[in-house]
Amino acid sequence: MNIRKLMADQEPPMELLRLADPSSKIIIDYLARGECYVAENTDGIVGVYVLLPTRPETVELVNVAVSEHAQGNGLGKLLVTDAILKAKEKGFKTIEVGTGNSSIGQLALYQKCGFRIVAVDFDFFTKHYEETIFENGIWCRDMIRLSQELN
Numbered sequence: 001m002n003i004r005k006l007m008a009d010q011e012p013p014m015e016l017l018r019l020a021d022p023s024s025k026i027i028i029d030y031l032a033r034g035e036c037y038v039a040e041n042t043d044g045i046v047g048v049y050v051l052l053p054t055r056p057e058t059v060e061l062v063n064v065a066v067s068e069h070a071q072g073n074g075l076g077k078l079l080v081t082d083a084i085l086k087a088k089e090k091g092f093k094t095i096e097v098g099t100g101n102s103s104i105g106q107l108a109l110y111q112k113c114g115f116r117i118v119a120v121d122f123d124f125f126t127k128h129y130e131e132t133i134f135e136n137g138i139w140c141r142d143m144i145r146l147s148q149e150l151n
Contacts, residue, residue: 059094
């Protein structure tokens with residue numbers, strides 16, 4: 001498995017990015033402001049994440065996604081771990097991530113990788129997304145914010 005920064009002349013893997021965020025408009029916005037990293041194997045690009053600087057010394061990990069056929073093999077954890085390492089290498093002091101209240105697996109993954117819940121952005125998904133999102137049988141309404149200090 002190789003994880004690398006997406007080359008400037010490469011099209012971002014939008015289908016994969018939309019697995020983590022259904023809004024193409026929001027994806028295009030943070031791709032313009034952040035750095036996209038892709039995970040490749042012999043099948044091509046199977047994972048993606050974006051590092052988005054937000055405040056001095058702080059970066060947000062957005063849009064962690066693994067292709068459906070590659071899920072369940074630890075690639076999500078590998079992507080999150082790689083993002084933490086890249087953020088440290090770039091000199092950031094804090095890495096943040098946000099996920100939906102209905103994203104049970106993602107909440108567990110981020111906490112296993114050292115993130116702690118720091119806030120809830122109530123009604124984030126009802127305010128910023130036109131379509132209603134359901135995941136794991138739960139209405140996705142609130143953004144759970146997590147953070148990790150990088151030492």
